[in-house]
Amino acid sequence: MMMKRRGALCALLLAVLSACGSEDEMGQVRGHVTTEAGDALAGVQVRVDGTNTVATSNSLGEFTLPDLKPGGHTLVAAHPDYVDSSQPVQVQAGATAEVSLKLVLALGKVTGTVQMEDSSAPAGVVVSIAGTDLTAVTDARGAFTFPSVLPGARTVVARMDHYQKASRNLVVVRDENPSVDLVLVRDGAPEVTVPLLSVQGGVLTITGGPFGRARGESTVTVGGVPVVEYVSWTDDKVVARVAASLASGNQPVVVTMGASWRPAVRDSVRVLRARTVFVEHFRGMGIRPDGTLVTWGRWGSGSEAPTQEGGLVDVASSAYFSVAVKGDGSPVVWGNGASNLQPHDVHDGVAVACAGYSCFVLRADGTVIRLSLSKEAELGDAVPQGLADVVAIDGGLTHMVAVTMDGRVVAWGGNEYTAATVPANLTDVAEVAATGNHTVVLKRDGTVTGFGSNLSGEGSPPSDLSEVVSVGGGTLHGYALTKAGQVRCWGNGYGTCDLPAEAQSQVARVVSVKDGVWGLVLKQDGTLVSWKGDNVHDDIPPPQGLVLAVPPL
Numbered sequence: 001m002m003m004k005r006r007g008a009l010c011a012l013l014l015a016v017l018s019a020c021g022s023e024d025e026m027g028q029v030r031g032h033v034t035t036e037a038g039d040a041l042a043g044v045q046v047r048v049d050g051t052n053t054v055a056t057s058n059s060l061g062e063f064t065l066p067d068l069k070p071g072g073h074t075l076v077a078a079h080p081d082y083v084d085s086s087q088p089v090q091v092q093a094g095a096t097a098e099v100s101l102k103l104v105l106a107l108g109k110v111t112g113t114v115q116m117e118d119s120s121a122p123a124g125v126v127v128s129i130a131g132t133d134l135t136a137v138t139d140a141r142g143a144f145t146f147p148s149v150l151p152g153a154r155t156v157v158a159r160m161d162h163y164q165k166a167s168r169n170l171v172v173v174r175d176e177n178p179s180v181d182l183v184l185v186r187d188g189a190p191e192v193t194v195p196l197l198s199v200q201g202g203v204l205t206i207t208g209g210p211f212g213r214a215r216g217e218s219t220v221t222v223g224g225v226p227v228v229e230y231v232s233w234t235d236d237k238v239v240a241r242v243a244a245s246l247a248s249g250n251q252p253v254v255v256t257m258g259a260s261w262r263p264a265v266r267d268s269v270r271v272l273r274a275r276t277v278f279v280e281h282f283r284g285m286g287i288r289p290d291g292t293l294v295t296w297g298r299w300g301s302g303s304e305a306p307t308q309e310g311g312l313v314d315v316a317s318s319a320y321f322s323v324a325v326k327g328d329g330s331p332v333v334w335g336n337g338a339s340n341l342q343p344h345d346v347h348d349g350v351a352v353a354c355a356g357y358s359c360f361v362l363r364a365d366g367t368v369i370r371l372s373l374s375k376e377a378e379l380g381d382a383v384p385q386g387l388a389d390v391v392a393i394d395g396g397l398t399h400m401v402a403v404t405m406d407g408r409v410v411a412w413g414g415n416e417y418t419a420a421t422v423p424a425n426l427t428d429v430a431e432v433a434a435t436g437n438h439t440v441v442l443k444r445d446g447t448v449t450g451f452g453s454n455l456s457g458e459g460s461p462p463s464d465l466s467e468v469v470s471v472g473g474g475t476l477h478g479y480a481l482t483k484a485g486q487v488r489c490w491g492n493g494y495g496t497c498d499l500p501a502e503a504q505s506q507v508a509r510v511v512s513v514k515d516g517v518w519g520l521v522l523k524q525d526g527t528l529v530s531w532k533g534d535n536v537h538d539d540i541p542p543p544q545g546l547v548l549a550v551p552p553l
Contacts, residue, residue, distance in 0.1 A: 027091040029065040031099040033057045033077060041079065041103060049074040049086070077101045081150060083174075108172040110146040112180035114138050114158045118261075125184065130155040130167070158182045161212035162259035186261055194253050194267040195364035196405070197391065198222075199350040200274040200551050201244035201291070201313045202327040205364070206255065206267075209236040217258030222269065223251035231328070241327065247552050248273035270391055270405070272350055272362075274313040274551040277509075277528065281475075281516030281539045285322065286548040287312045289526065293324060294548075297540040303335045316395070318354035323361070323371060325349045331361055333371065355395035355413050355434070362393045368402060384412050396434035397515055399452075403429050407444060417453035426451070435512045436475035442468055448480050456492030469553055472510035475517055479510035487521060496531070503529045508550045513539075526550050 033044045040061030047054040048065060051073075055063040065075075070093040077085045082103035089097050114125045122142030128135045129149060136144040138158075149172045157167045163184040170178050191208035198204045204222060212218060215233040219226060220240045229241035238255070251271050256264040276287040283297030291310045299305070305322065309332050314325040321335030329348040346369060351362040358372040366389045370382060387410055392403040398414025407428040411420040419437040426449070431442040438452030438459045446468050448461040456476040465480050465488060472479040477491030487507055489497035496519045503521045511520040511528075518539040520530045526548050530541040 025070075025093040026067045027070050027093055027095050027097065028068055029073075029075065029089055029091065029097045029099060031063050031065075031075070031101060033061040033063065033101045033103060035082075036102060036104055041082075044077050044079045044082075044101075044103065046075055046077045046101070049076050075099065075101070077103060079103055080106075081152075082106050105148075106151055106174040107148040108151055108174050109177045110149050110154070110156065110170070110172060110180065111177060112144055112156065112168075112182065114142040114144065114166070114182045114184060116142075116163070117183055117185045122184075125158050125160045127156060127158045127182075130157055156180050156182070158184060159213075160184055161210075161214065161216060162187050162257065162262060187259070189263045189265050190255065190257065192253075192255055192265045192267050194269050195348070196270060196366040196389065197272060197350045197362070197364045198242050198269050199272040199313050199325075199327070200242060200246055200248065201311070202242055202274075202350055203231055203329060204240050204242050204253070204269060205348070206238040206240065206253070207236060209234075211235055211238055211255070212258065215258075219256045221252075221254045221256075222246060223271065242271060244274070244549070245552060246271055272392070273553065274549070275315065275351070276549045276551060277511050277520075277522055278315045278317060278514075279511060279516065279520055279542075280317065280514045281518070283317075283540065284542055285315050285317070286528075286542070286546065287315060287324075289547065289549045291327070291549070294546065296543050296546075300336065305334055306332055314351050316352045316354045316359060318359050319357050321359070323352045323354065323359045325352050325361065329364065331371070333359075351393060353393040353395040353400065353434075355400045356398045360393055360395070360400060362390055362402075366390050366405065368393060382412070384410055392431060394432050394434040394439075394512075395514075396436055396439065396452075399434060399437070399439075401432045401434045401439050403432055409439075409441065411439070417455070419452040421451065423451050431471060433471045433473050433478075433512045435473040435478075435514050438473070438478075440471040440473045440478040440480075442471045442480075446483070448478075450478060458491035461490055462488060470509055472512040474513040474519070475515055477517075477519075479512075479519075479521075481507055481510045481521075489519070498531070500529065500531050503531065508553075522548065522550065524550055 033041045035041050042059045044057040046063050055065050057063045068091045070091050073089050075087050083106045085103050089099050091097050114122050116122050123140045125138040127144045138144045151172050151174050154172050155167055155169050159165045166182040166184050168180045193207045213235050222242050223246045225243045227240040231239035248271050253267045253269050285295040291312050293307050295305045311327045312324045313327050321338040324332045331346050346361050348364040349361040350364055361369050368383050389405040390402045391405050394401050399419040400413045402410045409422045409426050409429050411422050413420050417437040428444045430444045433440040441449045446466050448465045448468050450459045458476050458478050467483040468480045469483050470481040477496050480488045506524045507521045508524045509522040516539050518532045528542045
């Protein structure tokens with residue numbers, strides 16, 4: 001009996017001691033903090049309410065609170081950009097309690113008004129918070145509201161086309177409602193920068209502004225012709241399509257703003273004549289009235305043309321590949337090795353010409369860029385250093401010729417028969433036609449001269465030529481089209497100057513046959529008239545019935 005009582009007392013004593021020991025053993029809390037979207041949130045301070053125990057969440061949103069007495073506790077999570085959050089947790093001795101906390105962004109409210117300096121209606125003004133996606137639109141009273149804005153330093157910006165933007169800095173505090181008042185002042189005349197060149201049917205990029213985020217009632221005219229196609233319109237850039245029917249030459253550009261108080265601004269651009277036909281002695285290509293390409297003659301394997309490509313304004317071909325320039329300024333290239341051209345990233349081309357194994361693109365800023373199958377210049381045909389303000393280019397067999405804005409001529413490439421040697425006294429040049437190893441030169445006064453080879457008189461135009469509006473040529477002959485519509489030809493050319501009657505009326509352009517001894521003209525109805533010289537067997541004329549686009553002079 002005594003032994004039983006002693007055993008019971010011992011058991012009771014062990015139970016009491018065990019209970020006392022569990023009160024001294026601590027627990028912990030491990031947790032994870034996320035945003036409303038479920039993303040991990042770092043930098044959150046999580047503390048145990050009523051204690052000094054604090055932890056900060058890491059980049060994964062994780063935190064740990066160690067050494068907590070068993071029992072009920074309240075966790076409080078705080079972050080400068082989020083609303084404080086609290087959550088109860090039960091801690092057990094020797095155990096880890098897992099918790100998840102979700103914080104909601106702490107937002108403030110911003111209200112305000114926009115008024116117009118000219119007392120016009122303030123409705124429809126776009127107001128934004130800089131650096132955010134928040135936007136609002138004013139009502140009839142000019143009032144706006146941003147109901148949910150993150151606390152911190154903010155900039156409120158108001159914009160409306162034809163008015164100067166207005167902005168105001170403020171500090172947004174949670175649960176407060178700051179108000180801002182803005183006034184919009186009228187814009188003056190926009191700044192306008194126009195490139196040196198464009199081309200019939202091509203784009204004209206006007207920079208500067210402000211032009212307004214949308215075109216609205218604003219308009220652009222080129223050469224007095226209203227633009228009907230706008231590729232894009234932004235506050236600092238307008239891309240307009242020049243009419244294909246516009247005459248070539250220097251044309252005024254007028255930008256008229258949709259707001260009556262903003263004065264129209266004027267500049268000018270040199271509009272180049274599109275070239276819609278290119279011919280060599282055994283092949284040719286042209287641009288149809290719909291802007292697509294057509295080819296004829298003998299083309300080597302791998303030289304298949306992109307005949308479905310549209311919007312073309314100029315074409316040319318080198319010994320191995322061909323190039324067409326689109327109205328948007330980009331080149332289309334095809335032929336052997338075309339994918340290896342150096343360089344190939346052009347977006348502002350207005351004309352193209354080729355010589356030897358290279359083609360050259362004239363850009364809207366008056367510079368020339370070379371397309372070649374190798375990075376090394378062959379035949380010395382790299383673009384001359386410093387060449388600028390170019391308004392026309394053309395290429396013969398191996399030589400290139402450029403005309404500058406001030407009427408000078410620059411030539412480079414192969415110099416056989418002095419093809420690339422420009423006479424020192426040659427000035428006031430309007431146009432060139434480089435064919436074979438010579439160049440026909442049209443001067444601004446309507447007279448014609450030339451340089452290079454003169455084996456058959458091709459370098460000696462008739463001295464009585466006047467009022468010439470276009471020139472061309474072939475290997476051993478030259479052409480001139482007069483204002484009266486007469487075509488004059490000189491040189492031997494194996495009889496290529498024996499023009500048929502149909503090549504003497506309604507002619508729109510004399511066409512250069514780059515390395516051929518036959519003749520070709522483009523008529524005003526888009527048809528081509530061709531004729532062979534004596535003892536010529538290899539030249540391939542264009543197909544019957546072909547109709548091409550006819551760019552005006």
